[in-house]
Amino acid sequence: MAVKSLKKQGSDLAQSNKQLEILSNGIFQSGELPTFKNKISETNQFPLKAKKLEILQINVGYMCNQVCDHCHVDAGPDRKEIMTRDTMRQCLEVIKNSGAHTLDLTGGAPEMNPDFRWFVEEAAKVGIKDFIVRSNLTIIRANKKYYDLPEFFKKHNVHVVSSMPHWTRGKTDKQRGDGVFDKSIKALQELNAVGYGMPNSDLRLDLVYNPSGAFLPGDQASMEKDFKKALLEDFNIQFHNLFAITNLPIARFLDYLIASENYEDYMFSLVEAYNPAAVKNVMCTNTLSISWDGYLFDCDFNQMLELPVNSKVKHISEYNEELLEGRNIVISQHCYGCTAGAGSSCQGNTIPAEAGIS
């Protein structure tokens, strides 16, 4: 379990160009990976084009109370990058004027941004249909000032999406740190207590499952069944959906893959599981990701790799829907992570289970 971000450790892998170099050139002993570009060209899906904007994902800062092993953001308590209220105001302008129906706040722990509540309150007024906060759960139990978050979420009808690597303590703590499991369970119970996650409740509580090691997520539907059964039986916890997300070889997960000598096998597993049907709905085609300092990216992963959008418009202050629509999405080898098996996005699988490859 890491205690510091790669950045704080001064690791080479904290630099995006170093990560991109490894991703492009590989470090393989047996065979070479086909490029993602060639792979999607086989089914005439290159270049990937941005469709109409539906989801605005805003990364309000890399600060986090956790230092999970596989964090693609390289977030942690030592990361100071944080979105200012001014940039939030610029985002609000765009939210008001764009056709996006979903707002997705992420981080780090988004709740640690000092203007988080202000932003939620302001953004809740502008008629977004689905207002998501990606909460790591433990933040709700981290400090007294966060104890009322479940009530705050409820008041603004926030859709809570939370990470939960497994229904057992061992696996969860291994990935996310000692004590994380117990705190997460407590937080889930508190969310349930105010009405989140109940079968007929409008207060949406979804969980995100991502593997605790160098393997791909299993079938989303059967994982959801297993999670629901175990959490209900063991802790009387209920939730709505489980999103199975593939770990992308970026930042701390990339570091882990290399250090544990799993990099080559993992990349081959992604390519073996490559599913051309999953390409059509990768999230970058209807999402725009905004960094803490207001720059625009095709997704949170490209943000971390510092691959900006391929458009004249680079910053939220110059936002222009027409200029951004139809842009070519910037891709690299990490994109195999989104197209393995049934596909992976922030909302889980990108194709329905029956069409997927288990």
Next chain:
Amino acid sequence: MSKTYYDPADLRKFGNITEWSEELGNKFFEYYGKVFEEGALTAREKSLIALAVAHTEQCPYCIDAYSKDTLQRGVTKEEMMEAIHVGAAIKSGATLVHGVQMMNKVNKLDG
């Protein structure tokens, strides 16, 4: 690098066996795929059975493949190890139960 009979990278080449006998190879993979589909048993249960059998068969490729497959299905270490004990119990029971045949034979010859 020291040479061994088994190369983990060969597992990725398993599909190549169809090259020298396409029809039989394809039939095998079709059968294999069907066997592991969700049925009266869940895919998760089948994966655990496969893991146990991989051990009794002592096939390193299958052990690698089904260690990963069970992990992907959210199976815990404890469940994996218990499955192997089931395989081991059957294997040792199968060895020991032949002791009855030995006893029969010895009793007949040496009655």
